[in-house]
Amino acid sequence: MPGFLRDSLTIAAKDLRSELRTKEALNASVSFSLVILLLFSFAFDPSAEQTREISGGLLWLVFAFAGALILNRSFARELPNDCLDALIASPISGAALFAGKAAANFLLLLAVEAVSLPVFGVFYNIRWWGQFWQLAGVLALGTWAMTVIGTMFSALTVNLRLRELMLPTLVYPVMIPALMSAIQLTTHLVGGEPLGGDVLVWLRLLVAFNVIFTALALSLVETVLVG
Amino acid sequence: MSAIVAQGVSKYYGDYPALRDVSFSVAPGACLAMLGRNGAGKTTLLKILAGLSSPAKGTVTIYGKPPRDGEARRAIGVLGHGIAVYDELSAFENLRLFGELYGLADPRKAAAEWLERTGLERAADGLVREFSRGMRQRLAVARAFLHSPRVLLLDEPFTALDDRAIAVLQTLLRQALADGRTIVMSTHQLREALDLATEVGLINRGRLAFRGERTQAMLDDPGWIYRHYGEA
Numbered sequence: 001m002p003g004f005l006r007d008s009l010t011i012a013a014k015d016l017r018s019e020l021r022t023k024e025a026l027n028a029s030v031s032f033s034l035v036i037l038l039l040f041s042f043a044f045d046p047s048a049e050q051t052r053e054i055s056g057g058l059l060w061l062v063f064a065f066a067g068a069l070i071l072n073r074s075f076a077r078e079l080p081n082d083c084l085d086a087l088i089a090s091p092i093s094g095a096a097l098f099a100g101k102a103a104a105n106f107l108l109l110l111a112v113e114a115v116s117l118p119v120f121g122v123f124y125n126i127r128w129w130g131q132f133w134q135l136a137g138v139l140a141l142g143t144w145a146m147t148v149i150g151t152m153f154s155a156l157t158v159n160l161r162l163r164e165l166m167l168p169t170l171v172y173p174v175m176i177p178a179l180m181s182a183i184q185l186t187t188h189l190v191g192g193e194p195l196g197g198d199v200l201v202w203l204r205l206l207v208a209f210n211v212i213f214t215a216l217a218l219s220l221v222e223t224v225l226v227g
Numbered sequence: 228m229s230a231i232v233a234q235g236v237s238k239y240y241g242d243y244p245a246l247r248d249v250s251f252s253v254a255p256g257a258c259l260a261m262l263g264r265n266g267a268g269k270t271t272l273l274k275i276l277a278g279l280s281s282p283a284k285g286t287v288t289i290y291g292k293p294p295r296d297g298e299a300r301r302a303i304g305v306l307g308h309g310i311a312v313y314d315e316l317s318a319f320e321n322l323r324l325f326g327e328l329y330g331l332a333d334p335r336k337a338a339a340e341w342l343e344r345t346g347l348e349r350a351a352d353g354l355v356r357e358f359s360r361g362m363r364q365r366l367a368v369a370r371a372f373l374h375s376p377r378v379l380l381l382d383e384p385f386t387a388l389d390d391r392a393i394a395v396l397q398t399l400l401r402q403a404l405a406d407g408r409t410i411v412m413s414t415h416q417l418r419e420a421l422d423l424a425t426e427v428g429l430i431n432r433g434r435l436a437f438r439g440e441r442t443q444a445m446l447d448d449p450g451w452i453y454r455h456y457g458e459a
Contacts, residue, residue: 003330010327018315021354082309086370089277090328091300226295227281 004099007092011100012107018077019108025073026108033066033116041123051124056187059120060179063113064146068168070108071150074101075158084158084225094222102151102217109143130192138189141206142182148210149174152217155224181206228291230255230378230409231276236285238271238433245271247433248285253426255377258400258410260424260441262417262452267430269413270308273382276411277305289378301329304376306384310367314356318347318366321355322373329374341369345395361389368396372403379403381412385419397423417449429456 019026040058078084087097117139121128128135153170157163172179181202188199195203229252238246246268253259263269274280275287278294292299305311312321319338326334342348345365355363364387371379379400385393400410400423414420421427421441429437429452437456445451 007328010324014313014316014324017320018313021315080309080314082307082311083313085274085277085279085307085309086305086311086325087328088279089300089303089305090325091297091330092328093297222295226279 004093004096007096008099008103011087011092011097012103015074015077015101015104016107019073019104025070026111029066029069029108029112030115032069033062033112034119036062036065037116037119037123046124048125051126052191053187055120055124055126055128055190056183056185058124059117059186059190060142060183062116062120063109063143064172064175064179065168066112066116067109067143067146067150068171070105070112071147071154071171072164072167074105074151074154076154076163079158088225094225095218097225098151098155098217098221101154102147105151106144106147109147110140113139113143126190127192128190131189131194134195135186135189138182138185138195138203138206141203141210142178142186145178145182145206145210145213146171146175148213148217149178152213152221152224155221178206178209181209228255229253229288230257230290231411232286232288233272233276234286236272236275236282236287238268238275238280239283244433246275246282246430249430249433249435250285251428251435251438253409253411255409256404256407257425258404258412258423259426259428260420261411261413261428261430262415262420263413263430265415268433269430270382272430273305273307273380273411273413277303277380279305301374302377304371304374304379306367306371306379306381308382310363310370312355312363312366312370315354317352317354318342318358318362319351321366322369325370325373331374337373341373344399345369346391360387361392364388364392365395368392368399372399377408379408379410379412381410381414383414383416384412385414385416393419421445421449427452429453431456 078087117128150171153167157166160166184202231253234250236246236249249272261269275282276294278300287294289299289302319342322338322341323334326337331337342351345368347362347365350362384396403410412420424441427439427441427445428435437452
């Protein structure tokens with residue numbers, strides 16, 4: 001197995017094992033997403049048509065808010081006992097470290113979404129699975145966008161005293177193009193229509209965002225970690 | 228070839244000069260005790276040698292390679308202020324993880340071997356968060372030595388260690404020196420350090436104020452170097 005892939009998998013497995021033992025970020029994120037969905041369902045009483053129109057925005061706001069709790073922990077979990085120094089001093093590249101952490105975050109965020117989505121369907125009486133596989137693809141692309149930006153800024157803010165505040169403050173503005181794309185595509189798919197026509201522009205924007213920011217993160221993370 | 232070469236190394240935290248034009252080299256198999264008061268710049272120097280921080284000016288090489296080079300990183304073992312092991316993983320899982328990251332041929336075997344050498348074999352499957360302080364420190368020592376590094380960088384290695392951990396560390400360091408490994412340690416504990424050291428350096432306000440061989444006079448009177456070269 002190539003060194004980069006092997007090192008990334010080692011880091012991802014370590015992060016997932018640590019998180020599944022403590023469930024600190026996962027429990028907090030799932031609970032938070034369910035509470036937001038519940039509060040939104042009390043706050044608004046939309047018609048079926050209005051619900052369909054806001055479904056994408058509502059879902060991605062929930063994912064973004066709940067996801068910040070997981071992304072915040074990504075590099076912060078390395079701070080106790082100075083574990084981050086040990087990782088940086090080891091022979092793995094910064095890119096492999098980033099890729100491993102991003103992979104673990106991606107899976108954790110998908111787990112939160114897998115719980116939130118059916119609950120969303122129940123609360124808002126929406127049959128969201130009409131275009132299941134296309135929706136799954138859009139969720140994966142949007143989640144990767146959130147992961148790559150969140151993991152990068154988690155590395156950047158890890159030594160800041162107010163990192164819990166700084167991370168969402170930095171991440172959300174940068175994510176606007178990806179969030180807009182994911183919202184438009186999700187609204188379309190939850191409405192039961194397949195992707196096509198003008199909507200594909202949003203898909204292209206989302207893919208381009210992921211490619212550009214993944215490449216940027218992989219090339220800059222070493223500088224971010226060591227200076 | 229020198230094991231470690233630092234040439235004109237400077238480092239600033241904002242306007243504060245943590246290191247100023249520090250130059251020295253360490254021969255393979257030598258043990259350099261880097262002394263200095265709190266805030267003198269010892270930890271900053273060790274971080275730069277370990278590739279954990281970049282110098283503002285100057286260069287560092289480990290066996291001719293920059294510290295961030297993969298080969299140099301494989302050659303370095305670091306024992307810093309923190310124990311650098313994960314509380315949520317078992318002792319065995321921690322050592323296996325670092326064995327995998329350092330590309331050891333058989334990380335499981337290396338982990339089991341080092342747990343035995345540090346007297347932790349019966350606690351191999353216990354989570355680190357349940358360990359006593361002494362056990363955690365011995366695990367940290369095992370983690371630093373796991374990949375048989377040619378260069379050991381130790382930041383205050385004897386501080387806060389219990390008696391058993393000190394004994395384990397001293398034995399391992401003597402063995403490392405006998406095997407021809409190079410050691411740089413920063414310390415306040417002069418007797419333990421000078422007992423092992425072949426060379427001594429003193430950092431004073433970011434400058435290398437003294438660098439020379441360890442002498443019998445230093446062993447007889449460990450405070451001598453501070454009186455002659457330390458700040459007034």
